[in-house]
Amino acid sequence: MADTTAISANPPMSRSRLASLLVGLAILVTALQYLGFLPAALHRLPEALVPDFARYLDAFFNFVKDDLGLFALTRWLTGLLQTVLDTTANLLFGKRRWPNLGPIPWTAIAASMAVLGYYLGGWKMAALVAVTFCWTALVGQWKIAMQTMSVLVVAAPTAFIIGLSLGVAAWKSPAFNRALKPVLSVLQTLPFFTYLLPAVIFFKVGPTAGAVATTIYAIPPMILMTTLGLQKVSPEVVEAGHMSGCTKLQLLRHVYLPSARTEILVGVNQVIMLCLAMVVLTAFIGMPGLGAKLLAMMGSFKLGRSFEIGVTIVLLAVTLDRMSKAWVVKQPEHFERGTPWWKRHIALLLGLGAFVVFCIVAQFIEVASEIGRKQSLSVGKELDTGIKWFLNIEWVKATTGFLRAFVNVQILIPFRNFMLSIPTPAFILLITAFALWLGGRRQAITALIFFSLVALSGWWDRSVITLYSVISAVSIAMLLGLPIAILAARTEKWSQRLLLVCDTAQTFPSFVYLIPAIMLFGITDIAVIFSILIFAMVPLIRYTIEGLRTVPPEVIEAAEMSGATRMQKLVNVELPLALPTMAVGFNQAIMFAFFMVIIAAFIGTQDLGQELQRTLAGTDLGKNFVLGICVSLMALTFDLTILKWSSDRKKMLGLEE
Amino acid sequence: MTTDAPVISAKNVWKLFGSAPEAYLKDMPAGRSFDEIRSDGYIAGVKDVSIEVARGEMLVIMGLSGSGKSTLVRCFSRLHDITGGTIEVEGQDIMSLSEKELIELRRNKMGMVFQSFGLLPHRTVLDNVAFPLEMRGQDKHARRERALEVIKLVGLEGREDYFPRELSGGQQQRVGIARSLAIEPDIWFLDEPFSALDPLIRREMQDEFLRLQQLLNKTIVFITHDFDEALRLADRIAIMKDGAVEQCDTPDQIVLHPATEYVRKFTEEIDKARVVHTETLIERGLDGEGDPVDASASVQSLAKLLIQDTRSAIPVAKDGTVIGAMQREVALGILVGTE
Ligand SMILES: Nc1ncnc2c1ncn2[C@@H]1O[C@H](COP(=O)(O)OP(=O)(O)OP(=O)(O)O)[C@@H](O)[C@H]1O
Numbered sequence: 001m002a003d004t005t006a007i008s009a010n011p012p013m014s015r016s017r018l019a020s021l022l023v024g025l026a027i028l029v030t031a032l033q034y035l036g037f038l039p040a041a042l043h044r045l046p047e048a049l050v051p052d053f054a055r056y057l058d059a060f061f062n063f064v065k066d067d068l069g070l071f072a073l074t075r076w077l078t079g080l081l082q083t084v085l086d087t088t089a090n091l092l093f094g095k096r097r098w099p100n101l102g103p104i105p106w107t108a109i110a111a112s113m114a115v116l117g118y119y120l121g122g123w124k125m126a127a128l129v130a131v132t133f134c135w136t137a138l139v140g141q142w143k144i145a146m147q148t149m150s151v152l153v154v155a156a157p158t159a160f161i162i163g164l165s166l167g168v169a170a171w172k173s174p175a176f177n178r179a180l181k182p183v184l185s186v187l188q189t190l191p192f193f194t195y196l197l198p199a200v201i202f203f204k205v206g207p208t209a210g211a212v213a214t215t216i217y218a219i220p221p222m223i224l225m226t227t228l229g230l231q232k233v234s235p236e237v238v239e240a241g242h243m244s245g246c247t248k249l250q251l252l253r254h255v256y257l258p259s260a261r262t263e264i265l266v267g268v269n270q271v272i273m274l275c276l277a278m279v280v281l282t283a284f285i286g287m288p289g290l291g292a293k294l295l296a297m298m299g300s301f302k303l304g305r306s307f308e309i310g311v312t313i314v315l316l317a318v319t320l321d322r323m324s325k326a327w328v329v330k331q332p333e334h335f336e337r338g339t340p341w342w343k344r345h346i347a348l349l350l351g352l353g354a355f356v357v358f359c360i361v362a363q364f365i366e367v368a369s370e371i372g373r374k375q376s377l378s379v380g381k382e383l384d385t386g387i388k389w390f391l392n393i394e395w396v397k398a399t400t401g402f403l404r405a406f407v408n409v410q411i412l413i414p415f416r417n418f419m420l421s422i423p424t425p426a427f428i429l430l431i432t433a434f435a436l437w438l439g440g441r442r443q444a445i446t447a448l449i450f451f452s453l454v455a456l457s458g459w460w461d462r463s464v465i466t467l468y469s470v471i472s473a474v475s476i477a478m479l480l481g482l483p484i485a486i487l488a489a490r491t492e493k494w495s496q497r498l499l500l501v502c503d504t505a506q507t508f509p510s511f512v513y514l515i516p517a518i519m520l521f522g523i524t525d526i527a528v529i530f531s532i533l534i535f536a537m538v539p540l541i542r543y544t545i546e547g548l549r550t551v552p553p554e555v556i557e558a559a560e561m562s563g564a565t566r567m568q569k570l571v572n573v574e575l576p577l578a579l580p581t582m583a584v585g586f587n588q589a590i591m592f593a594f595f596m597v598i599i600a601a602f603i604g605t606q607d608l609g610q611e612l613q614r615t616l617a618g619t620d621l622g623k624n625f626v627l628g629i630c631v632s633l634m635a636l637t638f639d640l641t642i643l644k645w646s647s648d649r650k651k652m653l654g655l656e657e
Numbered sequence: 658m659t660t661d662a663p664v665i666s667a668k669n670v671w672k673l674f675g676s677a678p679e680a681y682l683k684d685m686p687a688g689r690s691f692d693e694i695r696s697d698g699y700i701a702g703v704k705d706v707s708i709e710v711a712r713g714e715m716l717v718i719m720g721l722s723g724s725g726k727s728t729l730v731r732c733f734s735r736l737h738d739i740t741g742g743t744i745e746v747e748g749q750d751i752m753s754l755s756e757k758e759l760i761e762l763r764r765n766k767m768g769m770v771f772q773s774f775g776l777l778p779h780r781t782v783l784d785n786v787a788f789p790l791e792m793r794g795q796d797k798h799a800r801r802e803r804a805l806e807v808i809k810l811v812g813l814e815g816r817e818d819y820f821p822r823e824l825s826g827g828q829q830q831r832v833g834i835a836r837s838l839a840i841e842p843d844i845w846f847l848d849e850p851f852s853a854l855d856p857l858i859r860r861e862m863q864d865e866f867l868r869l870q871q872l873l874n875k876t877i878v879f880i881t882h883d884f885d886e887a888l889r890l891a892d893r894i895a896i897m898k899d900g901a902v903e904q905c906d907t908p909d910q911i912v913l914h915p916a917t918e919y920v921r922k923f924t925e926e927i928d929k930a931r932v933v934h935t936e937t938l939i940e941r942g943l944d945g946e947g948d949p950v951d952a953s954a955s956v957q958s959l960a961k962l963l964i965q966d967t968r969s970a971i972p973v974a975k976d977g978t979v980i981g982a983m984q985r986e987v988a989l990g991i992l993v994g995t996e
């Protein structure tokens with residue numbers, strides 16, 4: 001309340017004037033630096049003044065670990081988790097552990113999953129499932145895919161249960177909700193490497209650590225969706241529950257949770273997708289599976305095989321996504337009276353039937369059970385030659401060469417050097433001005449505090465390089481993505497098509513975006529930017545189209561009746577009205593970029609990601625956290641500022657969310 | 658209609674919506690109007706209402722949209738905690754009930770049909786209807802029997818396995834009615850229960866509730882916007898405006914002697930001759946000659962007689978014995994609308 005009155009009392013002029021003042025000051029400081037008048041201590045914080053956060057954190061972690069007995073607890077949990085993981089590992093890919101039944105023949109899994117697909121989404125879904133699983137088996141990646149899956153089938157349900165319980169608790173207790181909110185937003189911006197190291201330290205290397213990191217990573221959206229769904233249950237349904245004499249527990253179980261079904265299932269979809277994205281990344285801590293294989297193949301530049309694994313990951317992602325989404329929209333339907341029992345449960349029976357039949361068939365026919373290395377239809381070598389040939393075509397070579405040389409040398413590197421040359425205080429002032437101008441006073445103060453903390457962390461240069469990658473990639477993504485989106489938004493048909501592409505692309509685990517980048521540009525800076533750029537372009541395009549398509553038609557008609565040309569209409573009516581929504585896309589693009597820049601460290605960069613990756617090898621928990629929090633603080637600054645602007649703007653334009 | 662202690666007795670009940678209603682009500686000067694309260698940032702959903710409902714009575718609440726009808730009924734069932742005043746149900750102050758006692762009360766005594774149905778979207782018609790029985794812990798077989806019975810009663814036979822979203826609005830409403838019929842509560846709250854029904858079914862349902870009320874002596878609080886419905890059902894009608902009850906009386910009294918200007922306006926359009934019964938018109942000290950008219954007959958139904966008759970006073974008889982007489986002039990006045 002106080003906030004809005006303050007804004008309306010002194011018009012936005014004063015806010016922007018203060019912002020320009022800050023920018024002016026920043027320019028002055030930078031100019032002094034260029035002229036050589038600025039004392040070194042003002043350019044960069046002297047080493048001596050940097051507090052040793054890493055050591056404090058280490059001390060803290062040691063305290064928690066040893067003195068509070070957390071270690072004992074996690075060791076106990078590890079044992080428990082290990083047993084469960086061993087079981088799934090045995091069933092899915094035949095690890096020699098209890099119950100010693102596996103591996104289940106691939107045909108049996110594929111067939112029963114296809115029936116599940118049919119049940120959820122009809123023939124098309126069944127076909128998609130069948131294609132995915134057959135492809136995986138036929139190119140000889142069944143075993144590694146199942147290694148990944150064996151962790152996923154443990155992590156996703158665990159994340160679901162924990163998320164659901166915390167979501168219910170947050171909905172019940174507003175105090176708990178308030179405490180949880182900031183933790184969740186930090187968790188969602190924390191780079192994944194920061195999830196990995198504690199997992200390794202507390203839960204041993206390998207599948208257990210992978211499962212823990214994956215679970216924790218997937219919990220936040222489940223909490224948010226659960227709370228959202230429960231809050232949306234219609235009050236009259238709840239009252240009907242009360243009048244039926246429900247106790248509190250009955251009310252939760254019979255009224256609230258089933259009525260929030262849709263949101264909870266959307267949460268399940270997000271849990272599954274985040275789990276898949278993360279479980280692939282656990283390759284960095286030695287979890288075997290698709291991710292590890294991809295890492296190895298890319299490391300040794302076997303592009304053909306990398307490509308095949310990429311396809312497998314993408315197919316799996318799309319299949320899991322479509323299946324869980326089909327579950328969201330699938331509503332219960334009644335059967336006619338007197339439908340026999342078997343007809344009511346036809347899908348279950350068919351699935352079980354297919355499973356049993358293929359299990360038996362596999363006893364007699366070898367390939368139905370396992371496809372060995374020699375039998376597989378992998379064409380990695382041939383693909384390799386194909387890719388090499390393509391890259392050697394004159395014009396392709398010329399283009400990539402030009403991009404590498406020109407863009408890199410003429411634009412990117414000078415830009416990076418310029419950013420590095422800005423004195424720390426000036427940089428912080430610029431960011432503060434940006435937050436003040438877009439968000440408001442509170443956002444500006446947050447920005448000031450957050451970036452000062454980054455400066456204090458002692459990792460300033462690397463943070464600036466991280467920011468440089470993010471800014472350049474998002475800028476190029478805007479240059480390319482916005483025109484495409486604006487063009488597509490002109491017709492319904494193309495909007496739908498492009499939205500479908502974006503939807504699909506968004507389900508791909510981030511890791512696969514590295515494949516085309518490396519293919520085209522090898523291991524260079526520009527490959528990093530390229531991978532971030534395509535990853536960040538997806539939300540940009542998507543939200544731009546959505547923003548433009550949801551401009552109220554009356555407004556457009558009014559503009560047409562006023563005799564606006566197409567361009568005038570776009571500039572004066574559609575873009576301003578779509579801007580708040582586009583800003584959400586822009587924000588997501590930045591968040592994605594922060595995420596990707598850390599992964600791209602694998603290619604070799606000099607930013608925080610590289611340093612973070614290095615900590616994985618050791619036990620530098622403190623340093624790992626300092627680095628992770630640096631990324632998180634920078635990302636949060638943008639997140640808070642842009643979303644504030646977008647919601648202010650929406651309110652001003654009278655567009656409700 | 659029996660005369661023992663009232664089933665529901667509300668005294669000076671307030672229900673305010675806002676940030677700190679209790680504190681506000683305590684410091685509020687007496688006699689503050691609805692608009693003044695609103696300018697203080699509160700909405701008076703129920704404003705100083707005192708009303709009693711006798712056992713076996715059907716009380717109909719009427720009033721414009723937003724006048725607080727649903728809110729008042731929700732206070733009776735303690736779906737809302739009231740801000741001030743007391744409500745006693747069968748002599749028990751419902752605000753003092755513990756959660757367990759409240760659940761018991763709702764399971765055994767109260768039933769409600771909701772304005773927008775309040776069906777559970779994930780349950781079939783059968784399971785929705787059986788829901789209150791399930792909560793009471795009845796065994797599966799018995800509750801299925803009972804649910805099928807009431808589903809048949811509301812005419813939804815054959816749709817037991819449908820889900821709410823597969824039904825039309827009127828059918829959904831009937832599921833809501835069936836759900837409350839299933840437990841046959843002693844005290845019934847019906848919030849516009851027939852609003853989505855077609856006239857035929859609506860009449861059937863009205864008859865069903867009248868039958869139950871007379872047969873089992875149920876106490877019913879009924880909200881409606883339809884005056885005809887109110888007249889058919891009501892023992893008394895309460896008319897609400899801005900959270901307050903303007904008048905609560907028999908239909909005859911309300912149209913003949915509106916307590917406030919608002920009530921007069923509200924009932925202006927109604928044909929009084931249809932509402933007023935001869936019994937209401939009996940005047941003391943008047944003696945009539947000749948054939949009596951029935952006490953429960955409406956003025957309208959006697960139109961022909963009133964016009965053709967020449968007597969100035971007509972005797973009125975209840976169950977065959979004369980209980981008084983009315984002036985023909987007065988009745989004629991009502992008939993032609995000059996009264
Ligand atoms: N939960 C609530 N919070 C705030 N205000 C409420 C709430 N419930 C009802 N009100 C307000 O109380 C007033 C009375 O509402 P109520 O639902 O009782 O009206 P009604 O007489 O039942 O109207 P209708 O005939 O449209 O059903 C309205 O002004 C409404 O806005």
Ligand SMILES: [Mg+2]
Nearest residue numbers: 726727728772
């Ligand atoms: Mg109402």
